[in-house]
Amino acid sequence: MKNDRIAALERLIKKYQDSYYNGEAEISDAEFDLLWDELRSLDPGNALLKKVGADGQGPDPDGFPKARHLIPMGSQDKAANPEEFRSWAKKMGMETEKEGVKAETSLTPDLFGLTKIFLVQFKLDGASLELQYEKGKLRAAVTRGDGVTGDEITHNALAMSGVVAELKSPFTGGVRGEVVMPHEIWKKKYPDKANCRNAANGIMRRKDGMGCEDLKLVTYDAAATGDDAYFTDELEKIAWLKKQGFETTDTKTFSDIEDIIAYRDEIAAKREKLPVDIDGLVIKDRATDMTDLRRARPEHQIAFKFELETAYSILRQVEWSESGATYTPIGIVDPVRLAGTTVKRANLNNPDMIRAMGLKIGSAVSVVKRGEIIPKIEGLAPEGALEEGEEKSEIEFPSKCISCGTDLIDGGTRLYCPNAACPKRLVHRVEKWVSVLGIMELGEKLLARMFAKGNVRQIGDLYTIEAAELAEFERMGEASAAKVVRHIRTKRELSLAAFVAGFDFEGVGETIMDKVAAAGIDTLEKLREASVADLAAVYGLGDITAKTIADGVKECSAEMDRILGFNIIAIAPPPSSDSIPLKGLSFCFTGELASMKRNEAEEKIKTLGGSAKSSVVKDLSFLVTNDTESGSAKNKKANDLGVPILDEEEFLALLKNPQLAGEYRNKGH
Structure with missing residues (x-):
């Protein structure tokens, strides 16, 4: 069930990121944050958590040219409650209950250098925009996009209030802000939109620019091209932005943890009366750190969200x-x-x-x-x-x-159709199979079109479809169709647990099937021969789950044989004493691998007798990452616990020669 939920969260987050960055958002930031937080709690090392924005693949539907950012537009870590914020603040060196240190006005630098000072700013609920300047003149305005590249909407930006076409200084670099719509304008002119953010996000991407005069830019960051020392103090940066003619987000300075928590409560109580939407506060170290800013997820700032309502x-x-x-x-x-x-x-x-x-x-x-x-x-x-x-x-x-x-x-916990040939049930099963195998090129919309046209009815039909059939779909094209087919037909060796989980038996995921295999029912033949009583005897399984597995295997037996008959998918043999060289070793991944997807790496580990973990724990054998020097939470925890950190090259070498495990553990990576 956990793996099923993780897969569902991945699909939803990608879907809502696409609608957020490339059109009008379908859900609020608060709703999106809840999905993000749930994925982070279930799978802290999930690669999706390291990505920002939409995939950026394919042509832009609105026709805007693409441009690269000068300031990386990464995502912020989030604190959902005071305890999470306290934990972050203490790591950053912030004190609590320090006498004589209270909130200062937004431009009072007196305490800087005397104690650890942090800026606290409104977290604006709008759409991010970067203004790019060359010798003081606006050259381009770029949306967030995928965090590295966005849409260049300069013409639209110039119609917004708060956008400065020519600065008072010959600055070359980027200015970052949030495009927002005031509540008053939303109520008068755009009440058909779900909220101000949705309205702003849609209007700023209109090709004709209509309505952009109803938007305004509120800024909070700047960086000079080629000069990391241009700004050294975040408070002075805010003063500089104001001097150039920009409107800036509300900013205060604090040095006490509890004062910030009290300020958050104060702002939350009156947020509905503010002129624009905010969904929390941003807390950042007063000292400017360009190295930190360039990280996909900066460590010296955090979004302190409001409580659920x-x-x-x-x-x-x-x-x-x-x-x-x-x-x-x-x-x-x-x-x-x-x-x-x-x-x-x-x-x-x-x-x-x-x-x-x-x-x-x-x-x-x-x-x-x-x-x-x-x-x-x-x-x-x-x-x-x-x-x-x-x-x-x-x-x-x-x-x-x-x-x-x-x-x-x-069934009490479930109302369902028992018909094995029900069209809705068949569609869902294929979607689950695609999810378990991690075939990212086969999205729900494409699968729906394949079903509607009759190309696919069962899982096995995926392995008979030809590129020419897909190329007939609108906006598909021969190259894209060939890519989809190539990824479908990529040879994969799955564990028995993953193979069975892909058939979408109600409530039966890889975790449950791993228990079945560990109990000795570790081949498809043994699974077919197992009775309900045999399965119910497995630790952690009940009669209902046992019957679900037995009935499901019987129902899908012919389809399983058909899939295996294509010689594209194979079930890995159960590990023997000679084939489990990684037995007793556990691996956790963070970030993306270049040579394979994470689920493939985890399958390779399992076939060699090892195990995959979603977080860094005391008994973890290795953390695998391509950024071994990162200051990420996983890297820090691995270092604190003495867990060796491997890069991808070392990990691949270990798969080929498991005897390296002892050497790697002794090296103290």
Whole structure:
């Protein structure tokens, strides 16, 4: 289940990054942050956490020319609560309860040099923009894009307030800010947009530039080309930006941890009354550090987010969303404001949750955001929180599958269609297979088109499709089609656990199948012969999961043989005493590998008897990274714990010659 959720989070984050950076965002920053935070908690070393922005592949749909940034537009680490912020602040050398040190106004440098000072700025909820200057004259305005390259929208930027065409000094370099839309303008002219950020992001990318006069740029950073010493003090940088004619984000200085936490609470209480949207505070070291700024995720600054909100509303209706064979209840509530967006839909999880909460149409409910794509109904609202109507009605559960007409089964934690040939179920299974194998070129939209045209109905159909068939799809092209087919047909050796997980048995992921294999049911033949009782005897499995596995293997047996018959996918043999040279060794990865994807590296480790971990722990054998000198949290923890750090070249050498393990551990990488 954990691996399934990680794969789902990866797909969602990529989808919402694309909509954020290349159009109008579909969800709020707060909602996106929850998805990001959940992925980080489940898989701290996930490569996606190291990337910024959209993929940047293919032609720009809006036709803007591309340009490289002068200031790297990386992402910030985030603190979701005071405890996480305290942990970061103490690492940075900030003190607490220091007498006589209080918040100063935005341009008071008196304390600089006497104690550790940090800038605290509003975290603006808009769209990032870099202004590029040459000898004081604006040369280009570039959107965030993928963090390295963005769209050049200079014409649109010049129509915004706050954009300075010619500076008062002959500065060559970049100025960074956030494009925002004031609440007043949004209410008057763009109430059809979900929020100010969505409106700003869409307008600034209009080819005709219409509406850009309704936007303004608020700045917070600058860097001179070829001169890292141009700015040495972040507070002086803010003063310089103001002198050049820029509007800057609200800035204060602090040296006490608890003062910053109290200031956050103060701002959170009045954020709705501010003229523009903010979604937290940014805390950064006052001393300018260009080396840190160039990192994909700078270490000397952090976004201190506001707390999650709870809202109360009335449940008016329940809709049932299909995901594969499963029907998930979605509550339709009276509109409420939550985390910067208007909420009308909230997750209800499953039939048992509805029954346990005693929900009815007309009930007053508590709505929160806990990392779901949409908000979640957590229960009934406190008594007296809302005035309820007198008439309430029972929630009706669907009885038949709308895709195939089969009677649905209410399993309590799941309402589902049992028909193995249900079209929705088949689509979901192929999506799961693609996810387990990590075939990034096969997105959900492309798979949907392949199903709609009849190219694919089962997993095995992927291995018969030809590039000429895909090239007929709109905007595909021969080169792209050939690339997709090439990646589908790349030979892969999977563990039994990964192979079975790809068939999308309900609630059965790689972790569960690893337990099955470890119990001695470690080949497909043994799995086919295993009874429900045999599987239920595996530690950590129950009767329901055992039956799910047994029924699933029986149902998919022919399809499994068909896939293996193409000689593209192979199941790795169970490790023997001679083939497990990495037994007892564990590996954690951080960052991307050049020679293979992370899931491939983990499979190679498993076939040699080793194990893959998602975080750096005391008994970890090796951390693998291509940036061994990075100051990342994983690298720091590995150094603190004495865990050897390998680069990719050393890791590949170890795969070929496992005897190197002892040498590497003694070298103290």
